[in-house]
Amino acid sequence: MAAHAADIDSQREGYAAALAALRAGDDARYRENLVRLDGYVLRGYVEYEFLKDRIERTDAKIIRDFIATNTHTPLPDQLRQRWLQSAAARGDWATFMREYADVPGDTSLACIYLEQRLRADDRSAAVLQHVEQIWKSGQRQPSTCNAVFAQWRRAGFLSTDKVWERIGLAMDARELSLARDLAEYLPPTERVWVERWLAMHRDPARALTTIDHPIETPVARMVVRYGVVRLAYRDSDEAMRRWQELKRKHEFFGEDENYVLHFIGILAAQKRSPSALKWLSAVSAESDDLSLKLWRVYAALWAGELDTARRFIAALPDGERDSTRWRYWSARIAERRGEEAAAKPIYTSLARERDYYGFLAADRIGADYAMQHVSVDATPEEIAKLETRSDILAARELYTLGEIVDARRQWQWAVRNLGDRELQVAAVIARQWGWHDRAIQAVVKSGHPDDLELRFPVIYRDVIEANATKYDIDSGWIYGVVRQESAFVVDARSDAGALGLMQLLPSTGRAGLRQLRLRTRVEDALLSVEQNVQLGVNYLKQVLNRYNGNQVLATAAYNAGPNRVSGWIPDATIDADVWIETIPYNETRGYVKNVLAFAAVYEYRLGKKPTRLTTRMPAVAPRAADGAS
Structure with a gap:
C-alpha cells in the first residue's frame, strides 16, 4: 500500500509538472514528465492538452492512436472535433471525410460534411433527411450550413411549404431577423x-x-x-x-x-x-x-x-389521470362536494406516497407521512467492479485533484450508459467519495427513489442551521430550497447567471452584501458555501416578510421573483393548494411543490417530526393583504 501511495503521489507530481510545462511552452520538460505518467489514469488528459493546439503538425497516426486509447474519457470526441475543424480550414477534404464522425452539438461540422456529400452527388435518404433535420430549426444555423441549403434548394428539395414552416419556427423563437432572411427563399409574390x-x-x-x-x-x-x-x-x-x-x-x-x-x-x-x-x-x-x-x-x-x-380531469389521458396529482384533486373535489365516502379511500391510498400530493393527502386524513426509506445495498464486489473501471477511476482522480469541472464531465461520460443497478452502485461510490451531487444524480437516474440518505444528504448542516437560527427560519425549508435549486452543486451556474448552492443572481448577491456589510467580490461570495447560504437565507427571509410569513408565496417569489408573484395574488382568499396548482409558470409550479415536499423529507432526515404541509400552506389572501409594497 505504501509503494502504491508513493507511485500515485509521483504520478500526480508528474501530471502537475507536465501541465505547468505546457503552460510555459516548455515541450522538453513536458516530455520528461510525460514519461512518469505511464499507467496513470489521467495521462490522456495531459496528452490532450499537448495535442489540441498542435494538430496541424501532428501525424494522423498519433491522433488516431490517442482516440483509440482514450475511449474511457470524453477526450477523443473533443480532439476529433478539433482535428475535423483543422482539416476543413485547410481544405484537406480527404482527411475530413475519412475521419468524420458525428460530434454531438456541432452543427457546423455536420453541414461541412453534408456539403461534401452533396457535392459528390450523394442524394441518399440519410443525407437528405439530415439536411432537412438541420433546416427545421427556429434558430439561426452556422454559416457553413448556407452552402448546404443552397445545394439542397437547387436540387429541388426545398419546397415553399418547408420555407414557411421554418419561418414559423423562427417567429415562435422570436428570431425576427432570421425570419426576414428566410423570406429570400420564397417566391417574390409571397x-x-x-x-x-x-x-x-x-x-x-x-x-x-x-x-x-x-x-x-x-x-x-x-x-x-x-x-x-x-x-x-x-x-x-x-x-x-x-x-x-x-x-x-x-x-x-x-x-x-x-x-x-x-x-x-x-x-x-x-x-x-x-x-x-x-x-x-x-x-x-x-x-x-x-x-x-x-x-x-x-x-x-x-x-x-x-x-x-x-x-376535465376525467378527460385526461389514462397515465396522466392516474397520477398522484389528479387522484388528489379528484378526492379534493369529492370532499368539497360533501362526498367524504368517495374521498377518504383515495386519500388513504395516496398517503402511502412520499411526495407533495401524498403528504397533502395524509394531512387530509390526519395520517403520518410515509417516508419509506429503503437504502441501496451495494456489495463490496459490486463496488470494487465499478470503482476499478478506468472511466470511474479517472473521474475519481480528477475529483481528488480538485479539477471539479473536468471531474463532473468525466463522471457523466462514465455513467452515461450504465444500467439501473450499476447507477445505484455508482451513487453509493460517489457518496463514499463525498461527492453528494453526483450521488443524487445517479440514484435519481437509476429509478430508485427510496434511498433518502442518497437523495437527500444532510451536509453543510452547521452552516444551514446557524443561518436558520439567525433568521428564524426552519432548517427543513432552507434544505428544501438548496436541494431544489442546486442539488448541492456548490459551483452551479444557471443559464440566467444564478450561482452557487442557493442559486442567487449576482444582483441579488450584491444587494445582500451591501445590506450585510460584507466586503467580498460577489462571485467569490456566491461560490462560497458559507456566504452563499447566508445571502440566500437573508433573501429568503426578505421575501417571507414581504408576504407576511406565507411560505408558499415566499417560495414562489424565490423562484419567479416577487413582482411576478404579487401579480398572481387573487382578488379573494383561495386555498393554497389551488393557488399552487394554478401558478401560471410550469417551472415555478413544480418548484414550489418540490420545495415543500423536500422540506418535510429534510425534517425527517434531521430527526424532527415533519411540519404538516398544510401548516406551511395557509390560504392565500387578496392583494390588499399580501404585504407587497
Whole structure:
C-alpha cells in the first residue's frame, strides 16, 4: 500500500509538472514528465492538452492512436472535433471525410460534411433527411450550413411549404431577423407576408386594425391569427374582441378558431381571467393536446367550478389521470362536494406516497407521512467492479485533484450508459467519495427513489442551521430550497447567471452584501458555501416578510421573483393548494411543490417530526393583504 501511495503521489507530481510545462511552452520538460505518467489514469488528459493546439503538425497516426486509447474519457470526441475543424480550414477534404464522425452539438461540422456529400452527388435518404433535420430549426444555423441549403434548394428539395414552416419556427423563437432572411427563399409574390407577419409581431393592435388586403390563403390566415394571439399577451379580452370583428369581415375556418381559442384561452388562464374557462371549453381538443387539457383543469379549479374540473380531469389521458396529482384533486373535489365516502379511500391510498400530493393527502386524513426509506445495498464486489473501471477511476482522480469541472464531465461520460443497478452502485461510490451531487444524480437516474440518505444528504448542516437560527427560519425549508435549486452543486451556474448552492443572481448577491456589510467580490461570495447560504437565507427571509410569513408565496417569489408573484395574488382568499396548482409558470409550479415536499423529507432526515404541509400552506389572501409594497 505504501509503494502504491508513493507511485500515485509521483504520478500526480508528474501530471502537475507536465501541465505547468505546457503552460510555459516548455515541450522538453513536458516530455520528461510525460514519461512518469505511464499507467496513470489521467495521462490522456495531459496528452490532450499537448495535442489540441498542435494538430496541424501532428501525424494522423498519433491522433488516431490517442482516440483509440482514450475511449474511457470524453477526450477523443473533443480532439476529433478539433482535428475535423483543422482539416476543413485547410481544405484537406480527404482527411475530413475519412475521419468524420458525428460530434454531438456541432452543427457546423455536420453541414461541412453534408456539403461534401452533396457535392459528390450523394442524394441518399440519410443525407437528405439530415439536411432537412438541420433546416427545421427556429434558430439561426452556422454559416457553413448556407452552402448546404443552397445545394439542397437547387436540387429541388426545398419546397415553399418547408420555407414557411421554418419561418414559423423562427417567429415562435422570436428570431425576427432570421425570419426576414428566410423570406429570400420564397417566391417574390409571397415575401410581403413575412413583412406583414413581422408587423403583427411588433404592433399587433395597429397591424390588425390596418388590414387592407384579402385574407384568402392559409399563410394569410396564419399571420392574422398570430397577430390576434400576440395581442392576447397584453390583453386577452381585447384580442378576443378583435378576433370576433375579423371573423365578421373575413372567412376563417374551424382550425383558425381552434388555434385562437386555444392560445388566448391559455394566456387568459395564466392571467386568471374569468373568461378563460369559457374559451378553453370551446376548443375542440386533439387527443394528444395535453397542455390544453391541463389548462382546462387549472382554469376550472381557479374559478371554483368543481363539476367542470371533475369532467376535465376525467378527460385526461389514462397515465396522466392516474397520477398522484389528479387522484388528489379528484378526492379534493369529492370532499368539497360533501362526498367524504368517495374521498377518504383515495386519500388513504395516496398517503402511502412520499411526495407533495401524498403528504397533502395524509394531512387530509390526519395520517403520518410515509417516508419509506429503503437504502441501496451495494456489495463490496459490486463496488470494487465499478470503482476499478478506468472511466470511474479517472473521474475519481480528477475529483481528488480538485479539477471539479473536468471531474463532473468525466463522471457523466462514465455513467452515461450504465444500467439501473450499476447507477445505484455508482451513487453509493460517489457518496463514499463525498461527492453528494453526483450521488443524487445517479440514484435519481437509476429509478430508485427510496434511498433518502442518497437523495437527500444532510451536509453543510452547521452552516444551514446557524443561518436558520439567525433568521428564524426552519432548517427543513432552507434544505428544501438548496436541494431544489442546486442539488448541492456548490459551483452551479444557471443559464440566467444564478450561482452557487442557493442559486442567487449576482444582483441579488450584491444587494445582500451591501445590506450585510460584507466586503467580498460577489462571485467569490456566491461560490462560497458559507456566504452563499447566508445571502440566500437573508433573501429568503426578505421575501417571507414581504408576504407576511406565507411560505408558499415566499417560495414562489424565490423562484419567479416577487413582482411576478404579487401579480398572481387573487382578488379573494383561495386555498393554497389551488393557488399552487394554478401558478401560471410550469417551472415555478413544480418548484414550489418540490420545495415543500423536500422540506418535510429534510425534517425527517434531521430527526424532527415533519411540519404538516398544510401548516406551511395557509390560504392565500387578496392583494390588499399580501404585504407587497
